[in-house]
Amino acid sequence: GQWARAAARQELSQSDLLDMDAYGNVTLVHITDLHAQLMPVFFREPSINLGVGDAYGKPPHVTGKDFLDLYNIQPGSAQAYALTSEDYVNLAKSYGKMGGMDRIATVVNSIRSSRADNMLLLDGGDTWQGSYTSNMTHGADMVEVMNALKPDAMTGHWEFTYGVDRVTEIVDELPFPFLGSNIYDAEWNEPAFEGYKIFERGGVKVGVIGQAFPYTPIANPRWMFPNWSFGIREEDIARNIEAARADGAELIVLLSHNGFDVDRALAKRVDGIDVILCGHTHDALPEPLLVNKTLLVATGSHGKFVSRLDLDVQKGDVKGFKYRLVPIFSDVIEQDAEMTALVEKVRAPYSEELARELGTTDSLLYRRGNFNGTFDDLICQALIEERDADIALSPGFRWGTSVLPGEAITVEDLHNACAMTYPSAYRSEMTGKTIHDILEDVADNLFNADPYYQQGGDMVRVGGMGYTIDPTKTIGNRITDMTLLESGEKINPESTYVVAGWASVSEDVEGPAIWDVVEDHLQKNPVVALEPNRSVKVISS
Amino acid sequence: MATKPRVKVPKKAAAGDVITIKTLISHAMESGQRKGKDGNLIPRKIINKFTAEFNGATVFSADIEPGVAANPFIEFNVKVMESGTFDFKWLDDDGSEYTSSKEIAVE
Amino acid sequence: AALTGLSTSGIAFADEAATQAAIDAFAAGAEVGEGRISLTAPEIAENGNTVPISVDVESEMTEADHVAAVMILASGNPNPGVITFNFTPMNGVAAATTRIRLAKTQDVIAVAKMSDGSVFMDKKLVKVTIGGCGG
Ligand SMILES: [Mn+2]
Numbered sequence A: 001g002q003w004a005r006a007a008a009r010q011e012l013s014q015s016d017l018l019d020m021d022a023y024g025n026v027t028l029v030h031i032t033d034l035h036a037q038l039m040p041v042f043f044r045e046p047s048i049n050l051g052v053g054d055a056y057g058k059p060p061h062v063t064g065k066d067f068l069d070l071y072n073i074q075p076g077s078a079q080a081y082a083l084t085s086e087d088y089v090n091l092a093k094s095y096g097k098m099g100g101m102d103r104i105a106t107v108v109n110s111i112r113s114s115r116a117d118n119m120l121l122l123d124g125g126d127t128w129q130g131s132y133t134s135n136m137t138h139g140a141d142m143v144e145v146m147n148a149l150k151p152d153a154m155t156g157h158w159e160f161t162y163g164v165d166r167v168t169e170i171v172d173e174l175p176f177p178f179l180g181s182n183i184y185d186a187e188w189n190e191p192a193f194e195g196y197k198i199f200e201r202g203g204v205k206v207g208v209i210g211q212a213f214p215y216t217p218i219a220n221p222r223w224m225f226p227n228w229s230f231g232i233r234e235e236d237i238a239r240n241i242e243a244a245r246a247d248g249a250e251l252i253v254l255l256s257h258n259g260f261d262v263d264r265a266l267a268k269r270v271d272g273i274d275v276i277l278c279g280h281t282h283d284a285l286p287e288p289l290l291v292n293k294t295l296l297v298a299t300g301s302h303g304k305f306v307s308r309l310d311l312d313v314q315k316g317d318v319k320g321f322k323y324r325l326v327p328i329f330s331d332v333i334e335q336d337a338e339m340t341a342l343v344e345k346v347r348a349p350y351s352e353e354l355a356r357e358l359g360t361t362d363s364l365l366y367r368r369g370n371f372n373g374t375f376d377d378l379i380c381q382a383l384i385e386e387r388d389a390d391i392a393l394s395p396g397f398r399w400g401t402s403v404l405p406g407e408a409i410t411v412e413d414l415h416n417a418c419a420m421t422y423p424s425a426y427r428s429e430m431t432g433k434t435i436h437d438i439l440e441d442v443a444d445n446l447f448n449a450d451p452y453y454q455q456g457g458d459m460v461r462v463g464g465m466g467y468t469i470d471p472t473k474t475i476g477n478r479i480t481d482m483t484l485l486e487s488g489e490k491i492n493p494e495s496t497y498v499v500a501g502w503a504s505v506s507e508d509v510e511g512p513a514i515w516d517v518v519e520d521h522l523q524k525n526p527v528v529a530l531e532p533n534r535s536v537k538v539i540s541s
Numbered sequence B: 001m002a003t004k005p006r007v008k009v010p011k012k013a014a015a016g017d018v019i020t021i022k023t024l025i026s027h028a029m030e031s032g033q034r035k036g037k038d039g040n041l042i043p044r045k046i047i048n049k050f051t052a053e054f055n056g057a058t059v060f061s062a063d064i065e066p067g068v069a070a071n072p073f074i075e076f077n078v079k080v081m082e083s084g085t086f087d088f089k090w091l092d093d094d095g096s097e098y099t100s101s102k103e104i105a106v107e
Numbered sequence C: 001a002a003l004t005g006l007s008t009s010g011i012a013f014a015d016e017a018a019t020q021a022a023i024d025a026f027a028a029g030a031e032v033g034e035g036r037i038s039l040t041a042p043e044i045a046e047n048g049n050t051v052p053i054s055v056d057v058e059s060e061m062t063e064a065d066h067v068a069a070v071m072i073l074a075s076g077n078p079n080p081g082v083i084t085f086n087f088t089p090m091n092g093v094a095a096a097t098t099r100i101r102l103a104k105t106q107d108v109i110a111v112a113k114m115s116d117g118s119v120f121m122d123k124k125l126v127k128v129t130i131g132g133c134g135g
């Protein structure tokens, strides 16, 4: 795209980012995985994102310099900053934060102003969770702000962690459909949500099928929404494609929260999907990937990007397309005044608490990547020290924003890394064998060669211990050399260790909220300085 | 837990329609493979047979083992040609029989 | 992290021989073919205590030619036998759904016997996971 050529912030303009000659008769605008980020953020893309099986070495499993080479991106450019972890801190200082709902509103409104009758705005989910204010309001802040943006449909994942009552309450009031072709009533085995909806845009009937995160009841606490069963259910997608076509749909769009590798496999296995708008795995790709006849669009996360896909649809066929991954550079894109006011309004009751400083960091704090990020290292350190544990486990979530070196860590920053409805920090005894079983189980959910058996999270983060992993092996055989860092001792399968962790999916977990654990730790250690984490060794056979 | 069957059958259908029938019965389905607190095996007690009759003729049945989940759910189809009554029957290991009936009007 | 405590220690699991013996007894000497029957099950179980599975067999379901029965086996459970659906031509289509128990990751097997005695099989790997670290 045009904006790639601008070498520095001062050379970027809003029209570089936005201007695109309209093409065809349908414009899809996609946002996904906002994780409740109303304000511009720093979010460092992964430096390690390994692909296995068919996905080995293919986007989005390309990072750093390889990514720049693959897409012919200039190192140090705006695009390099937005899409990779290369030279992140320097570029972050130069290009500034990304995202912000008021900038997103400017982009959406600008497209809408010229393409109102052709445009569909689709939200891929993970929208209502991930910030202090969303947690305090049980998603109400995001619902109000998103309603103002006027999406045409959404699907979900973390939304469900507000529990069945809250989700039902919100969904019943939404001015647009919450689609979930793969959500069933767990008792009577009947569809629990609308599966698809037909929209008419630019004279074209567009069938939008919603696909919620298939493994929500496994990756998140099932007890919070026991009425609902999920799963990939590709036969239901096929059935809904047929039904939508029978209703006259000429273009089939899957609004998906499957994760990219699952969508790539799905595109090969299920015929008739023209476009998959991908979510969940937080990948941002500068161009769509074509799999058979299906276009896969990856729009990133945390409000960093908005995708615009213009399609020429004739007699039920996509004749051509034009695509723009619009990066939301917050210093370049104007604020939409109405949205700025609305965001301010929903944040106002919490503004003092959000800004409260808990400490400062000398190191870049980030999470995203297959293995430990520094924000997780901080959380693990806090767990070990505050909960007097040998080992800490912290979940491999793909959400959570970054904090630049030299900056204060605020309540807002901390909650961006851990705001959720099941934050209890447990402390329990586990044998070495149990710890090994957990690591193997999570590794298989990330590195199973068949993407349908993957869950899309990253590897569980560890503190106080290290291990070696071979992602190419099978379950039970990937993790070796589990070692206690302090003593250098091997972890014994028969011995018992005190393990502290958080975000357990079990019901009735006892312990303080994780943000209180980290805050207590920061009170005693107000300056964070983290050595690069070398406790996980990745090998390949 | 009271053993109470619940059944979903459409109230009406056209002759020749293939209708879907869903049945649920609350039952612990004690497998006989679990140990109790005293370390002894808890005796098996499951629903071992399900039968569906339509106007007196068996249309579908299932032989059930402990591998079926608690609160057995069974869904199947029937092609209906005439109005009539479905009789459903669940047989417990202890000899108890649980029943439910549903009418359907076929045009 | 992951803490749902799925303990399977102390349970003897069915071996392949027991599963094969159950298939042989059901097939009654017929060769076990592929196709015609399809088993639908989740790739990963949400809860090993209640896993939805469906079977669907291609058949006209006439008096002369119909599906007589479909047997479901869980090859990694203490006993492989789970349920046998007995069909009649009055079913119109040979399809059924139930919810089963899976003690661990394993193949679920569905075997259909036609009215002419021919036998067809499908299977699907269902993973039973500890879960809880994704997102
Ligand atoms: Mn997400």
Ligand SMILES: [Mn+2]
Pocket: A126, A157, A158, A213, A257, A279, A280, A281, C135
């Ligand atoms: Mn997600």
